[in-house]
Amino acid sequence: MLDNKISFTLNGKMVEFIGDPLRRLIDTLREDFNLIGVKEGCGEGECGACSVIKDGKLVTSCIIPMGAVNGADIWTIEGIRETELGKIIIEAFADGGAVQCGFCIPGMVLASYVLLKDKENPSELEIREAISGNICRCTGYDLIVESIRLADERRRNA
Amino acid sequence: MNCYIPENLTEALEIRKKTHAVPMAGGTDLMVQAKKGIGINPAFKTPIMIISYLSELKGIKVEDDGTLVIGSLATSSEIADDERVFYPIRKAASLMGAVSLRNTATIGGNIANASPKGDLPQPLILLDAELVLSSIDRERMIKVDDFIIGAKKTVLQDDEIIKEVRIKPVKATHYFYHKIGTRKANAISKLSLSILADVEDGILKDFRASSGASGDKVKRSRDAEMILIGKPISEIASHIDEFTSAWDRILSPHAMPQYRRESTRRMLSDFLIKLSEGAEPGIYE
Numbered sequence A: 001m002l003d004n005k006i007s008f009t010l011n012g013k014m015v016e017f018i019g020d021p022l023r024r025l026i027d028t029l030r031e032d033f034n035l036i037g038v039k040e041g042c043g044e045g046e047c048g049a050c051s052v053i054k055d056g057k058l059v060t061s062c063i064i065p066m067g068a069v070n071g072a073d074i075w076t077i078e079g080i081r082e083t084e085l086g087k088i089i090i091e092a093f094a095d096g097g098a099v100q101c102g103f104c105i106p107g108m109v110l111a112s113y114v115l116l117k118d119k120e121n122p123s124e125l126e127i128r129e130a131i132s133g134n135i136c137r138c139t140g141y142d143l144i145v146e147s148i149r150l151a152d153e154r155r156r157n158a
Numbered sequence B: 001m002n003c004y005i006p007e008n009l010t011e012a013l014e015i016r017k018k019t020h021a022v023p024m025a026g027g028t029d030l031m032v033q034a035k036k037g038i039g040i041n042p043a044f045k046t047p048i049m050i051i052s053y054l055s056e057l058k059g060i061k062v063e064d065d066g067t068l069v070i071g072s073l074a075t076s077s078e079i080a081d082d083e084r085v086f087y088p089i090r091k092a093a094s095l096m097g098a099v100s101l102r103n104t105a106t107i108g109g110n111i112a113n114a115s116p117k118g119d120l121p122q123p124l125i126l127l128d129a130e131l132v133l134s135s136i137d138r139e140r141m142i143k144v145d146d147f148i149i150g151a152k153k154t155v156l157q158d159d160e161i162i163k164e165v166r167i168k169p170v171k172a173t174h175y176f177y178h179k180i181g182t183r184k185a186n187a188i189s190k191l192s193l194s195i196l197a198d199v200e201d202g203i204l205k206d207f208r209a210s211s212g213a214s215g216d217k218v219k220r221s222r223d224a225e226m227i228l229i230g231k232p233i234s235e236i237a238s239h240i241d242e243f244t245s246a247w248d249r250i251l252s253p254h255a256m257p258q259y260r261r262e263s264t265r266r267m268l269s270d271f272l273i274k275l276s277e278g279a280e281p282g283i284y285e
Helices: A025-032 A084-095 A105-118 A124-130 A142-157 B009-019 B076-081 B087-094 B107-113 B121-126 B222-226 B233-250 B257-276
Strands: A005-010 A013-018 A051-054 A057-060 A073-075 B022-024 B048-050 B060-062 B068-071 B130-134 B139-143 B148-150 B161-167 B174-180 B191-200 B203-212 B282-284
Touching: A051 A105, A057 A105, A084 A105, A084 A142, A105 A124, A105 A142, A124 A142, B009 B048, B009 B161, B022 B107, B068 B107, B076 B087, B076 B107, B087 B121, B087 B174, B087 B191, B107 B121, B107 B161, B121 B191, B121 B203, B174 B257, B191 B257, B203 B222, B203 B233, B203 B257, B222 B233, B233 B257
Parallel strands: A005 A073, B022 B048, B174 B282
Antiparallel strands: A005 A013, A051 A057, A051 A073, B060 B068, B068 B161, B130 B139, B130 B161, B174 B191, B191 B203
């Protein structure tokens, strides 16, 4: 049986958490690791502001207990922004005017990253599906969708 | 101690028997129910057992006789992406919540949570799916329809864990699945319906329907289905009223009952009209 020591990879580095295994991943990331790009919106796994990438898949960190991340590979916006594809997406978001208040954007970038890392030239529907769990109350989504397309174009022409 | 993290099924079943800790799979329901606030650890009323590491409960496989076996920890994404999974289950899984929820939520959790609005029990009950419930002392099989006995109520014993879902192949020529939600993504079912029909030589050999979010649990009636089973396609049209009225009597929607009853009746009769007009085998939505 595992005890209260949880080891996992965070943005490419091995880290350890010791504490209540029911503590939420989002609280550990923000408060213990100071990764405040992870935002809390609804706290119920619905809005996507707290999105992180766990073992290559997009998940909401507000409903994941620390006890479930032993051995996991976790990436937050702080790690993804240092990757080549991450940089391309973030630049495209800036150039495309995808950002207004910015609260949903870390989650949007991670959702875009998960989509684009496996897929070149996604259709508009695929883009919209990929970000369908990330709620933005400012933009109406169109500029975000166009920016993801721009990131894909730049990545393919790079 | 209030949280256990077993690394294999035997260990989990021993803990379950000794402490009655509630199994937590993806946590998409339990973590939300126990939420306390930002920076505050969730508070659970019972001990919890995180079962994420039990490899015995993972994966999807097909046995030699065609039986589909879905491990209780299979996520909605895994189910939606696996073409061996029978259509209505795959479709329902693909429409659950949004991407990140589907990557986390499990079939075992969706069944154990037993919400009348839960997406997976409805098609599972259509297909007579069975569960394997494991405890340290025994293993038993039970139909999903018998396992869920009401809203948020199941017959899971306090020493048992849902190990897997088993579905025998069903002969069908026509499938229908429809979920009514308020949005395309992130929608909780307002109403859902699936139908299966098997037409052979102009005879309706099998007919089943399953209604979600229309009562305290998924509604199905073999008695109502028998009204249509065995009838020639040419006679179906004349039995639509009798069937939809019988079906209506088993529904018990608590909110907006008229809307839910009327929508169900229309979906059923539209499908039956198509069938009676000789609809091609296939999938209808």
